[in-house]
Amino acid sequence: MLLFKSIMKRLASSIVVLLGLTIVIFALMKAVPGDPARLALGPNAPEEVLEHYREVNHLNEPIPVQYFYWLSNAVQGDFGTSSYTQRAVSQDIKDFAPATIELVIWAGIPPLFVALFLGVISAQHKNKWPDYLTRFLGYIFVATPTFVFAVLFILIFGYWLPVMPTIGGRLSPQFTIAPVTGMYIVDALIGGQPAAAWDAFLHLLFPALALSLGKTMQEARITRASMLQNADKDYITMVTSQGVPKKIVNRRFLLKPSVIPTVTVMGMDFASLFGNAFLVERIFNWPGLSSYGMNAILNKDSNAVVAVVLIIGLAFVGTSIVVDIVAMILDPRMRQARTR
Amino acid sequence: METNNNILEIKDLSVSYTVANVVTHVLEKVNLTVPKGKSVGLVGESGCGKTTTMRAILGVLPSNANIESGEILFNGTDVLKMPYNQLQEFRQTGAGLIFQDPSSALNPVISIKKQFLTSLKYAHKDKNYSSAQLYDKAIEALNAVSLADPKRIMNSFPFQLSGGMRQRVCIAMTLAGEKELLLADEPGTALDVTIQDQILRLIKNLVETLDLSVIMVTHSLGVIRQVTTEVNVMYAGSIVEGGDTHQVFEHPSHPYTIALMDCLPKLTGTGISEGIPGRIPDYDHPPAGCRFYPRCTYALDRCKSEVPGKTIVEDDHWVACFAAEEGKVCPK
C-alpha cells in the first residue's frame, strides 16, 4: 500500500520534470540564432511565402503561446518537417528509433544480469581465480573507450576471424523482414525466419558488446565491493551466528542490501546508452536515432534536433522512474523518504 | 573443577586483527570457563576484547581477524576444529549471541518477520515446527521482552522501530532460539533502567528454570552482582582475575579490579576509562609483561617483562598478578 502510494507520487513528480524538460528544449530552440522560416524554406523563398509559413506555424504569436502550440503538437507526435530529409520528423523517428531501441535493449538489459552475476561470483571467491580474472578484465574494459572496442571488434571479428558482417547495418541484404515491432530479431522470429533472426543477431552483437562491456565491468565491480563491505556487517554476522546456512545468508540477506547501490548506477548507465550509442552507430553503420540526430545537428535541422533531444530526455526520465521504483521495491526506506 | 560440568571452556585463546598490514594482538591467552546452568560475568573497560571473545566462540569474527592459538571447547568439542556441518549445528542449538549494537544487527531492507522466522527455523530445525508455530514462538518471545503490539513489530522494517525496540527485538530473537548457552553482549545498554532490569530478570529466570548457561558481558558491576555467580575481569585482552562473584567483590585482588571498584560511582556515566588514569595499551605493541603494568600503582620490576600466572586467592577465586602473589596489594 505504502509502496503503491510512493510509486504514484514518483510518477506525479516526474510530470513536473517532463514539463521542465520541454520548456528547456523549447527555450533552446528559440535561442538558436536565425529565422526558422528562412531556415526551413531556404535563401530564395520570397517574403510572402515566409510570412505565410510564419502564420501557419504560429511564429508571430508571443513566445508562451508558441510554446503551447509546439507542446500540443509534440504531444500528438507532430514535430514538423525535417528540413534535411523533407519528411515529417515523426516519420523519420519511426524509421530510426527502433534500431536504437533494439541496440540499447541488448546493450542495456542482459549486461545487468552479467554484471550482477560477475560481481557476486567475484565477491564469493574473493582473492581466488574467478575474482582475479573478473577484476583483471574489469580494469582493462573499464579503461577502454567504446569506440576502441568498436574498431577492435571490426578488426578481430570482421577481418581476422570473419564471424561478423563487416559492412555493418542491421541485416544482410538477402533477407527481408516484415516489420511488426521494428526490432529485427523479434520480428524475424515472429515471421518464422530463424536464419534472418540469427543474421540480425550477429549484426547486433558486436555494437551491443562495444557499448556495454565497460559499463558491465564497472557495475560488477560496484556489486563486488558492496557485497564484501556488507558481508562483515553485524546483520549478516547475526544470521550466520544463528546457524543459517551460508547459501541462504548470501541469497536472502546479503544480496538485497548489496545490489541497491548498483541499481542506481545501472539506471544511469542505461539511460546514457542513448547518447553514447552515437559513435558505435557511426562505426557499425547502424541506422539509429543517434546517427540521425547527429546528421540533423550538422544540417541545422532544428525540428529533428528537438525531437531527438526530447526523446533522449524522455528516455532519461523514464529510466530514472524505473530505477526509483526498483529501488523502492528493494529498499523500504526509500518508500518512507518519498512519502514525506 | 571437573571438565564434564563445564558447558564451555576457552583455553589460551589468542586473537589478532590485521588492519592495513599492522597486526594488533588483541586477545592474549584468554581462559574462561562456564559451568553448566550458571551465569558467568565478563567485565572490563571499553576495547578490552569482550566482543571479540564472544564472536570467537561462534566463529563469526570479522574477516580481518585471526585466531592465533587456543581452544574453545563446547561440551568437550573444540569449536575451532568443527567441520562446517557440526559448526552449523552448534550455532543452531548450542550457543546464541545477543549483539551489542542493536541498530546494526538487524538487516535494514528485510522485514523483522522474515529475519525472525528464518533465524528460528534453523534454531529449531530438529523440531520441524510449522511456520505458524514458529510465528507463535516469535510473538511469544517479543511479548517476553515486553514489546507492545508484537504483530505490528513483526511486519515492520528496522528503521520503523526505535533503538530500544530494535534492541529488544534482537534479544527476543536470540532468546527464542532456546540455545544451551547465551552470550549476552551488554544487553540493554540502550534501554531505560526498568526495562533493562526486566530483561536481566528474564535471563536470570531462564537460567533458573531452563538450566540456561550465560556469559554476561557488561561494563556494569551492578549487573554482574545482580545476575552472575562467577565473574571474569578482563584487561587489555587477558583475564586478570576471576572466580566466585561474591568472593571477587569481597576481596578484589588485582590492582585493576580494585581500581574498577573504586570508580564504581563513575561507572554509571561514561564508562570506566575515565575513572582509572591512563588507557588501554596499543595492541600493536603491547607491553611484554603484564599488560596493566604501565597503569599499575603496585607495579614491580618483574611485571615489566614477565607475564604473571594464576595465583589462588581463596577456594574459588584466582588472580594473575605478581604484586598480589607477594601480598603487596592491599585494597584501601
Ligand SMILES: Nc1ncnc2c1ncn2[C@@H]1O[C@H](COP(=O)(O)OP(=O)(O)OP(=O)(O)O)[C@@H](O)[C@H]1O
Ligand atoms: N574488525 C576489527 N578490526 C580491527 N580491530 C578491531 C576490530 N574489531 C575490534 N577491534 C579492536 O579490538 C579491540 C577489542 O575490541 P572489542 O570490540 O572486542 O572490545 P569490547 O571489549 O567489546 O569493547 P566495548 O566495551 O567498547 O564493546 C579494540 O581495540 C578494537 O579496536
Ligand SMILES: [Mg+2]
Ligand atoms: Mg563490545
